[in-house]
Amino acid sequence: MLYLYAITERSQNPLPGGRGIGGNFLFWLEDGNLLALVSECDATEPARVEENLWLHEAIVESLMADRSVLPVRFGTLVADEAQMRVRLATHHDRFAAALDHVRGRVELGLRVLWNDGGTEDGTRVSLEAEMGAPVSAGRAYLIARLEKERQAQARKARGEALAVQLRASLAPLAMDSVIKVVAAPRLLLTAAYLVDRQSIDAFRAKVQGLAASLTQLQILCTGPWPAYSFVTGCIPQSPTDSGGMLTRLLQDI
Amino acid sequence: MASVVANEKNVTLLDLLDRILDKGVILWGDITISVADVDLVYVGLKVLLTSIETAERMRKVATGDMTVAEAVARAPHRGDRDALPVCDH
Numbered sequence: 646m647l648y649l650y651a652i653t654e655r656s657q658n659p660l661p662g663g664r665g666i667g668g669n670f671l672f673w674l675e676d677g678n679l680l681a682l683v684s685e686c687d688a689t690e691p692a693r694v695e696e697n698l699w700l701h702e703a704i705v706e707s708l709m710a711d712r713s714v715l716p717v718r719f720g721t722l723v724a725d726e727a728q729m730r731v732r733l734a735t736h737h738d739r740f741a742a743a744l745d746h747v748r749g750r751v752e753l754g755l756r757v758l759w760n761d762g763g764t765e766d767g768t769r770v771s772l773e774a775e776m777g778a779p780v781s782a783g784r785a786y787l788i789a790r791l792e793k794e795r796q797a798q799a800r801k802a803r804g805e806a807l808a809v810q811l812r813a814s815l816a817p818l819a820m821d822s823v824i825k826v827v828a829a830p831r832l833l834l835t836a837a838y839l840v841d842r843q844s845i846d847a848f849r850a851k852v853q854g855l856a857a858s859l860t861q862l863q864i865l866c867t868g869p870w871p872a873y874s875f876v877t878g879c880i881p882q883s884p885t886d887s888g889g890m891l892t893r894l895l896q897d898i
Numbered sequence: 899m900a901s902v903v904a905n906e907k908n909v910t911l912l913d914l915l916d917r918i919l920d921k922g923v924i925l926w927g928d929i930t931i932s933v934a935d936v937d938l939v940y941v942g943l944k945v946l947l948t949s950i951e952t953a954e955r956m957r958k959v960a961t962g963d964m965t966v967a968e969a970v971a972r973a974p975h976r977g978d979r980d981a982l983p984v985c986d987h
Binding site (some may be wrong): 649652698716721741756871878 | 910911912913914915916917918919920921922923924925
């Protein structure tokens, strides 16, 4: 069994050596100009502990310095070398196109939170003032439900407005972006940007400027990361996959 | 005025988890399938661990090691998650 870290391409420089998850040596398999960085692995997925997660990340990042890299999701196992080579050959053109898309670029992450934990308290006071007299338990329950819905709508509207603002101000500095309005009580929005290496400082400066104009919000900016958010769909998923089912299930939990 | 925090350790870990467990190239159809669309909504390491547990349950459902009903039954109570602190950093 092989553990797969990343798919990358040939470069004039040698690939980094060393040991991967479980202490096994790193090595690579090739198909034309494509390389898959792997290490031997037991039959079970490695434990999702912080040490393993950071090791996976460090190995992917070590490739980023001098070549284009497609980071692979943590925990991806391939049966053997033959299967890995088949995968590389089967998806060669898609991997090559994805490598072109992220070449010379990195991912920067934004996470926008409410500074004060959201809008809950103020809304409650105003609503009770609207109702005037003391309310029964059942009525109070319905009022609370209504209040919660109003807060959710307000958060969503604020998130959508911020998404528009982010697109206008940051899009010129990014080659690609993914913005997700979460509109949770604490987290308003997450975003990922694919940025040319030489534009990283300019991007951060732009975020600083944007943050200065926003009230109630805290912006967390991380990176540079391998372009995780911009390679996920480079291989079309099978129509029989269970991603949709899992998404719905997660929303229910 | 809003503030910007870059590369704070816990925030970085959160962003790492969000990427490494939820994004990246997927070789669907291989022996191990990672969980799709796990969104780590909440900030805070305790919550992160909950998210990992959730991801693990979902993986078991996807691989047939657990039924949907079992996964839901073992989910942490939503009230517990909402009561956790906003941020650990």
